[in-house]
Amino acid sequence: MASEAISAALIRRLRISSGLSDADINEIHTLPILVREYPAERAGVRDGERCTECCLIAGGFCIRSKNIPDGNRQILSIHIPGEVPDLMSLFLHVMDHDLMTLTPCTLGFISHEALRQLHRRRPDIAEMFWRDTLIDAAMLRDWIVNVGQRSAPARLAHVMAELRQRLKVVGRLNENSFEMPLTQEQLSEALGITAVHANRVIRQLREDAIVDFQRGRATILNERKFMELADFDNRYLHESPAL
DNA sequence: TCATTAACTGAGG
DNA sequence: CCTCAGTTAATGA
Numbered sequence: 001m002a003s004e005a006i007s008a009a010l011i012r013r014l015r016i017s018s019g020l021s022d023a024d025i026n027e028i029h030t031l032p033i034l035v036r037e038y039p040a041e042r043a044g045v046r047d048g049e050r051c052t053e054c055c056l057i058a059g060g061f062c063i064r065s066k067n068i069p070d071g072n073r074q075i076l077s078i079h080i081p082g083e084v085p086d087l088m089s090l091f092l093h094v095m096d097h098d099l100m101t102l103t104p105c106t107l108g109f110i111s112h113e114a115l116r117q118l119h120r121r122r123p124d125i126a127e128m129f130w131r132d133t134l135i136d137a138a139m140l141r142d143w144i145v146n147v148g149q150r151s152a153p154a155r156l157a158h159v160m161a162e163l164r165q166r167l168k169v170v171g172r173l174n175e176n177s178f179e180m181p182l183t184q185e186q187l188s189e190a191l192g193i194t195a196v197h198a199n200r201v202i203r204q205l206r207e208d209a210i211v212d213f214q215r216g217r218a219t220i221l222n223e224r225k226f227m228e229l230a231d232f233d234n235r236y237l238h239e240s241p242a243l
Numbered sequence: 244t245c246a247t248t249a250a251c252t253g254a255g256g
Numbered sequence: 257c258c259t260c261a262g263t264t265a266a267t268g269a
Contacts, residue, residue, distance in 0.1 A: 152261075183245065197261055199247060 003033045006058040006108040013082030016169050017135055018128040019241045027122055031115075033108040038101045044086075045099040051089035053109040057081050060105030061181050065189070066097045075190035077136075077143060078102075078163060078182075082170055087133060090115055103181045103216075131238075138236045147192045152201045154229050155191045160211060160218050161232035169239055176223070181216035 007029050014020060014028075033056065038044060044055055044062060057079055064076040064085055076097060079085045085099050090112050101107075119126040139162075146158050160180065167178050182190065188198035205211045210226050212219040220226050 184247095185245075194262055195246090196248090196263080200261085203247080 003035065003108070004029060006033050006035060006056065006106075007031060009058050009082040010056050010084065010108075012170060013084075014128050014132065015241075016239050017131055017241060020128070021124070024122065024125055024128075027118060027125060031110050031118065033110055035106060035108050038105045038107055040101055040103050040105075042101050043098050044101060044105070044107055045089070045095055047095055047098045049095045050093055051086065051095060051112070053111045054084050054090060054115060055086050055099065056084050056108040056110060058106040058108045060107075061102040061179070062105060063100050063102055063186070063190075064097050065100055073189050074192065075186065077139065078159070078190070080163075080166055080170065080172070084110075084132075087129060087136075102186070135238045138238065142236050150231070152191060152193050152197060153205055154231060155193075156187070156198075156201055156205065156213075157211065157226055157230035158232055159190060160213075160220075161227065161230035162234075162237070164218070164220075165232070165234050165237060176221075177217055177219040179216065180213065180218040183216075187213075 011020065011025055011028055034053070035058070038060075045051060047066065059081055062079040062085055064079070065073050066076060067073050077085070086095070089095060119129070142162070146155050150158060163180055164173060164178050167173050172178065184198045184202065185195045187202075188195040191198065193201070202213050206213075206221075208225070209221045210229060211221055
């Protein structure tokens with residue numbers, strides 16, 4: 001994939017929540033990006049690592065996760081093309097979690113030095129990254145509420161609703177189904193339940209004709225029941241550019 | 244390897 | 257007593 005196409009993914013992402021001038025766009029296109037291909041289920045960036053670059057997802061799906069000593073893992077967020085899940089490494093010098101690929105991924109690495117220069121050169125762009133980071137925190141707050149307070153079926157529906165919305169705004173939604181490339185085991189790690197229970201929950205939602213989940217793809221069967229169960233309000237995604 | 248299901252168990256309302 | 261969810265184990269795709 002050409003570097004130009006990769007920076008385009010970032011621009012599309014930043015456009016969701018911020019206005020971008022032509023000058024901004026040109027600046028982002030000049031960023032040097034080193035492209036690397038990763039297989040599925042591989043650490044892009046590891047907990048404890050000292051980073052010298054940030055990682056832009058150009059293709060594929062990633063997750064943030066943290067392992068605890070008993071061997072269990074909590075999935076903290078799901079990431080889609082155009083996102084920079086380890087943007088915090090620019091200012092937080094040691095990673096406090098893993099960034100893993102879910103699927104085979106094309107990752108674009110941008111050096112911290114290049115990003116710092118860009119921040120100094122163009123305060124508007126620095127502001128955009130600020131906003132992006134704050135939205136990320138808002139999404140994590142939402143994730144905590146989901147895992148901590150909702151019933152298991154509602155947790156699943158909520159994560160589905162958020163992912164669907166995020167895929168929608170980058171034009172990756174077709175009809176009533178969308179990519180959600182997690183195994184049931186991974187899904188259980190995202191929802192804080194066992195894999196067996198994740199299976200039970202999926203079966204229940206399928207039987208109730210609310211959603212289906214098969215081979216990494218989610219299908220909405222009953223929009224009204226789905227949204228009611230998911231309790232999803234996209235406000236926390238802050239998708240509209242400031243007016 | 245991943246998904247499915249049953250059977251059992253206990254917590255908690 | 258009912259629902260939810262973890263454990264174990266067997267089995268299918």
